Amino acid sequence: MLAKKKDAFGLSKLNGRDRGIDSNFLSVNLEDVPNYSIRPIGARENIYDLENFSYIEKYSGAISSKSGVGVGNKGGVVNLKFSPISDKFSTNFSVSGGSDNFYKAFLRVDTPIDESNKIFISTSQSNSSKWKRYGDLGEQNNIAVGFQNDKQKLDSYFIHNTQTSHSFKGLSHKESLDLSKNYKLDYQNTDNTKANFYDYWKEDNSYDEFQIGKGFDCFNSDCKAKFYASKTLEIAHEGDGRATVDGKRVGVILSNTMQLNQFDIESGLWGELSWLDKYVQKVSTTPQRTDQGWKWLNENDGASSVISPYISSSYMSEYFKFEGGLKYVRYLEAGNRLFENSNKFSNFNDAINHGKVVAGGVIDDTTYNILLPSFGIRYTLDFSTELFFKYSKTFQRPYRYSFFAQYSANKNGIQDNILNSGKTLNDIFKSWDIRDIKHV
Template identity: 25%
Template sequence: MATVIYKHTQHSFMEKRCKKAVRLTTLLVLLAAGTAHAEENSPDTAWKNYTTEEITVSGKKGDILQQVTGKESQVLNPSQMSVYKAINLIPSLSQQSVDPYGLADIVNYHESFRFRGVEATAGGVPATTVNVEGLPVTGRPGGGATIYDLENISDIDIYTGVMPAYAGLGLADVGGKIDMKIRRPEERFGVQLKQSIGSNDFSRTYLRIDSGRLAGSTKGFISFSETAADKWKGEGDAERKNLMAGITSEFSDNIKLETFLTWSKGDIHTYKPFTYTEIGDLDRAYETDYGTDAGSYDYYGWNRNEFEDWMFMANLEIKTGERSKINIKPYYWSDKGYYLETISTPNGQRIRRWDIDHDLKGVLGEYKTRVGDVDLDLGYIYHTQKRPGPPTSWKNYTVTASGDLKFAGWNILSNSSSHELHTPFIDAVWHAGDYQLEAGLKYVCYTLPSIITYTTTGIGEDVSYDDALALDPAIDTEASALDTKSFSRLFPNLTLTRFLGDNVSIHASYGESYVTHVDIYPYYISQRKQFHDKGVTFQDLWDKRRMEISKNTEIGMRFTGSNWSIEPTVYYSRHENKQAVLYDADIDACYPINNADAEGYGIELEAEYKPLDNLKCYGSFSWNRFAFTQDIYSEKESLIDVKGEQVPDAPEFLAKAMVSWKIGDFTISPVMRYSSTRYGDVLHNEKIDGTTLFDLDLTWSKAMLGFKQVDCSLSLMNIFDEHYVSMISTSDYKTLKTSYQPGAPFTVMATVALHY
């Protein structure tokens, strides 16, 4: 089967004008409809107390934010496609963005996101930081991280550092975990329609229909969204379509079945990354992107990705008593597509096509009960996930003068092996007077896949991945790890909380978490000659892979008054086998090493204040230190001086604030976010200045007869058009060096939402 390379063609001027006119017309029609209903109805309508379905942000570091934002959570994420933007005001969470709408916020195939300085999915970890309904049902690389419309999410739980045994299930939970809960079908029939337009020809249409309770006890919903936007610089665009459906049925008072299905397809042109020298001229970086010459490696059409995803999950709940129940949750996710990108090789630039066709599946079983004053949660999860990562198929191409791609050989041909995880766990919560004790234990048995590299001599472009393996190519032993590699360990968690009256509580926690990095493989393949010349095989490097363990401790308090709350936290974490990407002069290669210890410590402060019934204020501050506690030795025992240096891309100080001022039917919400200095390398040779960004949201909401609610909002992001560096990739497969992206510029977005 021939490999198809898609060359993007630009939309005609008239086509774009027509599309823009249709979007604007739709927005005006929705606005006019809402206004007409408002004029013909009095304020004392039966629907006046209705509030739209909004995300509730909760969890260890989200309780205060929940009270402040309520339905204004959309202020932080107007496009409703990025969970990371929705929680970005919480302390110690650092999220960077090159795309104002969250469509193209990917750095080295992962999200640019950190908990307390820890980048949870760095190092080629084939997982995301987000679970859904407690299930690790999305993966990386590929298109899995943004396949959910947040209108279909009711709750977001955030865990940082210490987390219960039942939370953070999956291939990694170091740093923290985000868990999203799906918004269930409504009891009554309803329709939600939203239309958004914005800068750079942005358009998003979202429609959800709830059936209400049907015959018996069955309810369902179905939603669809379509999103498109041009890049804010250069050529190219992004398109995304999404479909989700859910059905819940109660077969008796004791048996309930819930099923959910999601389909998503994205086609995205990426932004051009820059070296440290290039990003030093920020004004130029804001104007420079991939070009329009198809005969150049710098052509925007050679830098894109396209993925189609399917997700299915179910929850069978069986009540076995007044205080006990069994939940069985099977799940499945598939992801198919490709990355096309310009890369640097020892022989010059090439265009690489990374074909991805993988899936994951598993089942979670839980038994919850109450024994005396103790709530028990016993469970077991089985999870298997096909590669990539690390990669299984890379093809390289050269660019001809006529603007075509010419096959230049296979870069990687490897077996389609799988990660496998078995995790039994138990969590118990004991209540005794003013005390609450939570203790848990989970046993993680994680098996890394075998990595078999095949020689590709004589295998041409017109051979698919499956057909190439069917040719029974010879094994390249030097570049292979023929056996699987397993890790197994117990991970405890313990939290003691003391309630001092109704307004004060204090807690102390300890817990351990884990992650395993697999990105050493593409680094070895891309620098094969250097390793070969020094007699270093891939098996040598693979055998030295270790599971990174984080041991976390924190003490926190919570004070509440009649119109205020404040929550300070002090934490400390110790990381064993921490990974860093370093240059090894003995081998003359840059690659990840995980043979060092690191520590993190800091202070977090979260507060809210409501001086008036119509005025709410929220603020958070965090000081996060995360650094190696020793110098690092390379594989050839050369010493690299990194002790005490803050890890790359981790700001030491974060400060964030939001005010929501309601004046009649209008709400004015300014937002401020400050991030301090970061570094692009562990030796601190590449310094990135801190930045302060301001956003503003203006929303008009009114309940009215015929419509339960009409919401009209205007969102202004980066209102002072600040030029700054956003995403930093210190583990870049394309250049094997650190790369940088400028941040999203001033952006305007308008939305009308009708709820019926």
């Protein structure tokens, strides 16, 4: 796996490749709950305090059917597990600092409430100047709260993250060939009437998640039900544009584990409703940043949904281990309406109510279905040698938004070409299918 970050302190998002696949297609889970926005969003470890986790599960290539997938796992799966809450009062406090004015202060307090209940609360703040020219990578603030009742098999977690950060300007291929001259080439700070003024390139992000799970006995086996809700708000200032991602998700995860003869069997169901909106306003390149219409105005027609049942089984003897499973994913992506950019209403709801739909810009609900089998055999020859074979299928749902933006702007005449061929955006998206990748 190749991993890279834009800073040395973990305040920016990690990017990389795992077996050649971009980390943006990595499925990230917090305590088995998928965390994604308008698409799989990669590691996003910068929204968590890693001090709170006892371990991180990472799966690549052939992935078990019981692993969480979100809306795509072709880049692998990561599952974060909180450290157990201490039975005794304890604290974890740390302060660190470094170059480029970096600092981070972290505090976690674990405490029992009574014989059965215990909680932890953690908070942190961090920041750093950009190593490359102007701006900061924070301030970043995190809060996490956890609750456990071991007797009732009840646990609950809440996390809150906010971060404001200035962006790094990427180099063109030609610029990258002369790093002695362009190594620190970035947005400038001398003219706030230009689109490349550094303070016009930044992100304001917030993320909140709540989950509560309850274990119980059922059918002579162990069952667990978990409910969760999350909200993400990402506002990216991009020169003369202001892009907003507003995502809300609610879901439930049901699981059952049992033993039948010498087989361990796990089955479960993931169900979710999501409201994932993205739109881009056009703003002036002046300190006032006044609204000047829209670069891309889009409205979803209700909620998208996921239904995903799975079953897996494993058998293990002294020298031999077998594991097999099957997961089904049904993803319904809500329909959309794409509006003309000439709309002058700055408020999103007013713009939608008074807007005119682009020719061919109405898209129906689209349903994607896929079966994801997995199979593995492992045989131990001696204490130092094993033979194994594993196969699985992963997937990635189609991603509409970049195509939307090109159609809205009629980039390279794409809108004209589609309409002149007698087709619409709906025809294009109906021809798309979910992509599967086989791993051996």
